[in-house]
Amino acid sequence: MSEQGLSNLMSEERHFDPPADLARDANVTAAAYEEAAADRLAFWSKQAERITWAEPYEQVLDWSNPPFAKWFVGGKLNVAYNCVDRHVEDGKGDKVAFHWVGEPADDTRTITYADLLDSVSRAANALIELGVEEGDRVAIYLPMIPETVIAMLACARIGAPHTVVFGGFSADALASRIDDCDAKIVITSDGGYRRGAPSALKPAVDEAVARSPRVRNVVVVRRTGQDVEWTDKDVWWHEIVDRQSAEHTPKAFDAEHPLYVMYTSGTTGKPKGILHTSGGYLVQSAWTHWSVFDLKAESDIYWCSADIGWVTGHSYIVYGPLANGATSVMYEGTPDTPHKGRWWEIIQDYKVSIFYTAPTAIRTFMKWGDEIPAEFDLSSVRVLGSVGEPINPEAYIWYRENIGGDNVPVVDTWWQTETGAIMISPLPGVTSAKPGSAMTALPGIGADVVDDAGNSVPNGSGGYLVLTEPWPSMLRTLWGDDQRFIDTYWSRFAGKYFAGDGAKRDDDGDIWLLGRVDDVMNVSGHRLSTTEIESALVSHDKVAEAAVVGATDATTGQAVVAFVILTEAAGDGGPDVVAELRAHVAKEIGAIAKPRSIMVVSELPKTRSGKIMRRLLRDVAEKREVGDVTTLADSTVMDAIKTGIGSSD
Numbered sequence: 033m034s035e036q037g038l039s040n041l042m043s044e045e046r047h048f049d050p051p052a053d054l055a056r057d058a059n060v061t062a063a064a065y066e067e068a069a070a071d072r073l074a075f076w077s078k079q080a081e082r083i084t085w086a087e088p089y090e091q092v093l094d095w096s097n098p099p100f101a102k103w104f105v106g107g108k109l110n111v112a113y114n115c116v117d118r119h120v121e122d123g124k125g126d127k128v129a130f131h132w133v134g135e136p137a138d139d140t141r142t143i144t145y146a147d148l149l150d151s152v153s154r155a156a157n158a159l160i161e162l163g164v165e166e167g168d169r170v171a172i173y174l175p176m177i178p179e180t181v182i183a184m185l186a187c188a189r190i191g192a193p194h195t196v197v198f199g200g201f202s203a204d205a206l207a208s209r210i211d212d213c214d215a216k217i218v219i220t221s222d223g224g225y226r227r228g229a230p231s232a233l234k235p236a237v238d239e240a241v242a243r244s245p246r247v248r249n250v251v252v253v254r255r256t257g258q259d260v261e262w263t264d265k266d267v268w269w270h271e272i273v274d275r276q277s278a279e280h281t282p283k284a285f286d287a288e289h290p291l292y293v294m295y296t297s298g299t300t301g302k303p304k305g306i307l308h309t310s311g312g313y314l315v316q317s318a319w320t321h322w323s324v325f326d327l328k329a330e331s332d333i334y335w336c337s338a339d340i341g342w343v344t345g346h347s348y349i350v351y352g353p354l355a356n357g358a359t360s361v362m363y364e365g366t367p368d369t370p371h372k373g374r375w376w377e378i379i380q381d382y383k384v385s386i387f388y389t390a391p392t393a394i395r396t397f398m399k400w401g402d403e404i405p406a407e408f409d410l411s412s413v414r415v416l417g418s419v420g421e422p423i424n425p426e427a428y429i430w431y432r433e434n435i436g437g438d439n440v441p442v443v444d445t446w447w448q449t450e451t452g453a454i455m456i457s458p459l460p461g462v463t464s465a466k467p468g469s470a471m472t473a474l475p476g477i478g479a480d481v482v483d484d485a486g487n488s489v490p491n492g493s494g495g496y497l498v499l500t501e502p503w504p505s506m507l508r509t510l511w512g513d514d515q516r517f518i519d520t521y522w523s524r525f526a527g528k529y530f531a532g533d534g535a536k537r538d539d540d541g542d543i544w545l546l547g548r549v550d551d552v553m554n555v556s557g558h559r560l561s562t563t564e565i566e567s568a569l570v571s572h573d574k575v576a577e578a579a580v581v582g583a584t585d586a587t588t589g590q591a592v593v594a595f596v597i598l599t600e601a602a603g604d605g606g607p608d609v610v611a612e613l614r615a616h617v618a619k620e621i622g623a624i625a626k627p628r629s630i631m632v633v634s635e636l637p638k639t640r641s642g643k644i645m646r647r648l649l650r651d652v653a654e655k656r657e658v659g660d661v662t663t664l665a666d667s668t669v670m671d672a673i674k675t676g677i678g679s680s681d
């Protein structure tokens with residue numbers, strides 16, 4: 033963000049107090065901050081009472097070998113039991129866990145906790161029949177259907193860590209994730225619905241599995257009924273799951289037993305496998321879901337619009353809400369199918385009271401116009417949440433006014449795949465929230481903004497966001513790469529977790545997130561690595577060199593802009609070279625990584641040590657005056673780029 037934009041932000045003086053009735057009945061009061069400050073570990077130990085432990089833990093935190101944390105040491109639990117069985121045992125079997133809304137009109141399913149227990153037990157038995165053992169990895173590549181949740185919980189139930197790969201990723205991306213964690217089984221479907229039409233998923237799995245001979249079986253959910261190729265590794269979900277017994281006794285696993293691996297983009301090309309374990313993860317995802325959204329499990333209808341393929345879906349569609357016994361809405365499709373008011377219609381029809389979405393979606397709705405949500409009765413909404421990127425004050429206010437009737441709190445929640453759960457956020461019954469600020473660290477969380485030397489900056493200054501204390505749902509390592517875990521997060525500032533985000537503290541000490549400080553872009557709330565897209569581009573035979581930057585975009589936050597030098601043999605690349613390269617990136621990584629624009633250039637700006645100066649390219653991409661070029665090896669390069677690109681954007 034530019035300094036100008038930043039000072040505009042920091043002069044934002046509006047703030048919104050919690051509504052009086054919400055504050056009066058809030059799950060959490062200001063006392064929680066004091067309680068946690070007095071004894072952080074006692075605070076987390078108290079939150080751990082939300083979970084049913086098969087065996088109690090002996091120690092809240094073992095931090096004797098930093099940065100490798102162990103939480104709730106010696107405790108044993110079954111995560112699926114906590115999310116499903118115990119609610120049924122408590123007499124809540126008939127309570128709805130999910131109101132599932134398919135994309136085709138009237139394609140809905142109501143799933144109670146008793147239904148979940150039945151299906152999760154059968155799916156667990158099916159995985160066991162397929163030879164999945166405790167500790168084996170299972171890859172899940174599915175659309176937003178109930179079987180995705182069932183498959184995840186079945187894995188958790190038998191202690192097989194899952195790795196859910198977003199359905200928008202390509203066969204290549206899927207294959208590299210399957211390989212990296214050595215998944216034995218892949219669970220997928222024939223396809224899913226997207227914008228009114230079936231869209232195939234299985235071909236990507238076929239391609240990925242052909243390259244990963246260690247995958248033993250592919251379990252295929254029939255969702256769309258479209259034709260699929262069949263191999264001898266394939267098994268229909270309904271054929272293997274439906275005939276299983278609905279009885280399965282969950283085993284208790286160690287609090288530190290791996291629950292899942294979620295891949296996310298890092299600063300290098302290779303995605304990082306973020307490892308989350310069981311006890312601490314469940315405690316913090318459940319506690320934050322209850323406190324940050326003020327969840328009243330008996331009466332609220334909760335909806336998080338994220339895809340389960342991202343961490344937000346893991347923590348706030350599956351584990352947090354189910355551990356809390358909540359009733360959720362889950363929606364399969366896109367917001368504009370069959371019309372641009374579909375989300376608001378769902379809120380109206382199901383009387384959604386807590387809604388959690390991303391700024392990129394909010395900005396899209398702003399563009400579509402206020403009259404669309406105005407057609408629906410949204411009076412059931414009492415708490416709104418935002419996640420994924422900084423929410424600009426305009427979007428915050430629009431969201432509050434048009435979806436929240438100007439009288440509900442908006443919680444801007446900062447966290448990451450790595451943190452597993454919300455870390456910095458207002459509390460809806462406590463905080464007087466400022467539009468655009470994630471405000472303060474939650475009780476029990478230590479966050480700070482530091483300068484280059486790692487010293488805490490005074491109020492009114494900016495720097496790097498760090499986390500100063502271990503937290504229950506923290507990543508435990510990167511799958512198979514402890515050294516990269518140490519290097520990436522714990523080496524920049526001694527003893528502190530480096531989040532990779534810039535931040536500023538205002539005069540009141542409240543935190544404003546300013547975006548990534550590394551080569552990671554945030555496009556529509558999705559993390560993409562510049563290096564990964566550059567590698568995809570240079571893997572095309574017409575490309576000699578590529579540089580990718582994230583340019584500010586009014587709707588998606590950032591957009592991918594690529595600069596490429598073509599190979600001699602490619603000549604001028606031909607008339608369709610840009611389209612060809614965009615399609616190539618989609619094939620290599622996935623449609624979300626497709627550059628918004630590709631500029632063909634003859635040279636790239638480099639320092640004398642050969643490092644590409646992305647800052648200058650960002651200036652070009654954002655159509656700004658190009659900044660300081662004095663460190664360039666050849667300072668005329670930028671002129672050549674500016675004059676050369678007029679025709680190729």
Ligand code: WTA
Pocket residue numbers: 296342343344418419420421422423444445446447448449450470531532533545546547548554557558559
């Ligand atoms: C960004 C998503 C500002 C940030 C849960 C972080 C945010 C990255 C916010 C993590 C927010 C997420 N305000 N920035 N409220 N929430 N971010 O791993 O840059 O997909 O580092 O996790 O998103 O993205 P990830």
